[in-house]
Amino acid sequence: MTIGFKQFIALAGLALTDLFRQPATFLLVLTNIACTILVPLCISHQLGQQTHLAVDSALAFEFVFGLILAGYAACSTLHNECRSGTILIIFSKPVGRLMFFLAKFTAVALLLAFFVYCSSMATLLAERLAPRNFEFDMLGIKLILASPFVVFIPAGLLNFRTHRSFVPTSLFFYALTLTAMVLILSTLDREGQRVAFGSMVDWRILPACLLEGIALLLLAAIAISLASRLAAPATVTLLLFLLFAGLVSDHLAGLLASVPTAGFVLKMILPDLQSFWPADKLSDSGALSGAMIGHAAVYATAYGMGVLCLGYTAFREKQF
Amino acid sequence: MGTQNGLVIEARKLTKIFRDFWHRPKVTAVHGIDLEIRQGEIFGLLGPNGSGKSTTLKMILGLLHPSSGDLTVLGKPPHDVAVKARMGFMPEESYLYKYLTAVEILNFYANLYGLSGSLKKERVEGLITQVGLTAARNRPIGEFSKGMARRVGLAQCLLNDPDLILLDEPTSGLDPIACREVKDLLLGLAKRGKTILICSHHLADMQDICDRVAILLNGDICTQGTVQDLLINPDTLRLSLPAPPRETLSAILDYIEQETGRRPVVDHTGRTLESVFIETVTRHPSTP
Numbered sequence: 001m002t003i004g005f006k007q008f009i010a011l012a013g014l015a016l017t018d019l020f021r022q023p024a025t026f027l028l029v030l031t032n033i034a035c036t037i038l039v040p041l042c043i044s045h046q047l048g049q050q051t052h053l054a055v056d057s058a059l060a061f062e063f064v065f066g067l068i069l070a071g072y073a074a075c076s077t078l079h080n081e082c083r084s085g086t087i088l089i090i091f092s093k094p095v096g097r098l099m100f101f102l103a104k105f106t107a108v109a110l111l112l113a114f115f116v117y118c119s120s121m122a123t124l125l126a127e128r129l130a131p132r133n134f135e136f137d138m139l140g141i142k143l144i145l146a147s148p149f150v151v152f153i154p155a156g157l158l159n160f161r162t163h164r165s166f167v168p169t170s171l172f173f174y175a176l177t178l179t180a181m182v183l184i185l186s187t188l189d190r191e192g193q194r195v196a197f198g199s200m201v202d203w204r205i206l207p208a209c210l211l212e213g214i215a216l217l218l219l220a221a222i223a224i225s226l227a228s229r230l231a232a233p234a235t236v237t238l239l240l241f242l243l244f245a246g247l248v249s250d251h252l253a254g255l256l257a258s259v260p261t262a263g264f265v266l267k268m269i270l271p272d273l274q275s276f277w278p279a280d281k282l283s284d285s286g287a288l289s290g291a292m293i294g295h296a297a298v299y300a301t302a303y304g305m306g307v308l309c310l311g312y313t314a315f316r317e318k319q320f
Numbered sequence: 321m322g323t324q325n326g327l328v329i330e331a332r333k334l335t336k337i338f339r340d341f342w343h344r345p346k347v348t349a350v351h352g353i354d355l356e357i358r359q360g361e362i363f364g365l366l367g368p369n370g371s372g373k374s375t376t377l378k379m380i381l382g383l384l385h386p387s388s389g390d391l392t393v394l395g396k397p398p399h400d401v402a403v404k405a406r407m408g409f410m411p412e413e414s415y416l417y418k419y420l421t422a423v424e425i426l427n428f429y430a431n432l433y434g435l436s437g438s439l440k441k442e443r444v445e446g447l448i449t450q451v452g453l454t455a456a457r458n459r460p461i462g463e464f465s466k467g468m469a470r471r472v473g474l475a476q477c478l479l480n481d482p483d484l485i486l487l488d489e490p491t492s493g494l495d496p497i498a499c500r501e502v503k504d505l506l507l508g509l510a511k512r513g514k515t516i517l518i519c520s521h522h523l524a525d526m527q528d529i530c531d532r533v534a535i536l537l538n539g540d541i542c543t544q545g546t547v548q549d550l551l552i553n554p555d556t557l558r559l560s561l562p563a564p565p566r567e568t569l570s571a572i573l574d575y576i577e578q579e580t581g582r583r584p585v586v587d588h589t590g591r592t593l594e595s596v597f598i599e600t601v602t603r604h605p606s607t608p
Contacts, residue, residue: 003434006431006436007431007434009431009434010431010432013429014417014420014424017419017420017424018417018419018420021419022419023419075492085411086416086417087412088378088381088383088409089409089411089416089473089476090432091381091382091383091404091485092381092383092404092407092408092409093401093405093429093433094401094404094405094432094433094434095401095404095405095432095481096401113413143571165419165460200503227473228472251606292556319383319384319385320378320383320384
């Protein structure tokens with residue numbers, strides 16, 4: 001392993017460890033899971049659209065909480081290091097700025113990948129828990145209610161016995177518990193009878209969550225670039241603006257139809273987030289094709305690399 | 321270890337001007353200073369707040385680009401990555417990751433230097449012991465006192481066995497015993513040929529360990545030289561002797577006054593508060 005690669009792993013690994021131990025990360029991930037799972041239990045009207053509403057809400061939660069997490073994590077790992085002075089020690093070591101910048105982005109991207117995984121599992125559960133014919137899935141609800149005990153008590157005991165940090169342990173236990181719940185409910189129907197594996201789960205949700213995950217990586221590239229100069233409130237505000245502007249970018253470009261150049265420039269600058277919103281494609285028994293996800297991934301890679309280049313240029317010139 | 325001419329840091333007409341958003345000069349933090357620091361020397365940079373000490377240090381570290389002038393560190397430009405591999409830096413504040421433990425932090429910095437395997441373990445364990453953090457090695461830094469965090473800062477600075485050590489207020493926040501230990505450690509490092517540059521407000525500490533000092537004021541070096549040269553007053557002597565009888569002392573003073581035309585000042589030689597503190601604490605039965 002070359003020294004450069006070793007340094008990159010060390011920088012990204014430490015940033016990821018630090019992010020996982022932050023209470024804000026814990027709260028954002030768990031709030032997203034709680035909102036995603038609890039919404040189907042709170043749906044008050046019965047118009048035959050319960051599962052549709054549950055999945056749409058879950059995908060929306062993933063987008064918004066993921067965006068806040070991307071903004072917070074980017075600022076925590078980059079801007080706060082510049083502000084607090086930790087970066088002075090890092091740059092007194094034989095570490096280049098490009099490596100540092102890319103390692104920070106990698107850490108945020110890995111954190112978001114974990115977030116998307118948890119969110120995907122929670123969305124699968126939410127779809128299963130949505131009431132059908134005025135009846136709740138009591139088996140699923142019992143498992144959900146038991147999950148905090150399964151997660152927090154062992155994590156607390158581990159912290160007590162071995163001083164292992166409570167926050168990341170709980171997060172990993174929650175990811176495992178969600179996976180176990182999905183696997184258990186994949187083999188049982190609502191009455192607890194064994195069924196063919198996966199027959200009771202809407203697997204189309206996974207590529208939809210993956211598509212949103214790609215969008216969140218694109219937003220993470222924007223967040224880390226903004227974080228080289230801006231603090232968390234400004235970064236998250238700009239990201240929210242870009243999210244909403246990106247979701248209506250076609251409409252905005254249409255408003256500028258009389259000035260084609262302006263419309264073209266606007267479409268080039270704003271991220272085309274409409275391509276990443278999967279809820280519409282899932283309605284009416286539709287599904288996301290591999291080509292659709294591949295196209296979105298290529299777009300996100302190209303856009304993200306461009307943004308990272310701009311972000312690095314701003315970071316390279318920064319004096320501490 | 322050093323350079324061909326023995327100079328580890330060489331600055332000529334070094335200037336740093338901070339500019340505003342419109343690129344207009346806002347403040348001249350360092351104004352054309354000349355600095356030469358030789359191998360094996362402990363050099364002190366003194367000055368009041370805002371005198372340009374930290375700016376000079378950051379330029380030596382390659383964190384700030386000089387506006388004009390020449391600066392070489394270990395014979396190369398300061399931003400050269402190869403230079404940084406031979407440098408150790410301890411900043412004024414303990415800028416550390418508060419959710420990580422002392423061992424995790426040191427392992428991380430060791431990885432940045434490319435240390436691995438037994439060498440990494442040996443260095444990390446050795447420094448943890450050397451700075452007195454064995455009992456707190458697995459506690460998060462966020463739970464540390466300022467003095468303990470400073471010790472981690474010092475340990476990370478020495479991980480790569482650097483040729484050039486840059487320290488910003490190294491004894492700040494340390495108790496007198498730890499302070500003495502740090503000073504002894506630095507003197508030991510200088511004896512091994514390491515070059516040390518210290519910025520500090522603790523003048524007594526600087527006087528104890530520095531070979532040469534420079535005093536900065538408003539970005540200019542007002543004076544620099546060896547500590548001995550700066551402190552010595554060639555027209556005055558201090559004579560320590562066992563207290564004689566009053567009549568003998570009076571006769572001696574009269575004689576000196578007659579010879580020099582000035583009445584000598586007589587006082588008792590005293591110990592420093594530091595020596596009293598260290599003696600009291602180390603002799604106390606509760607001290608391990």
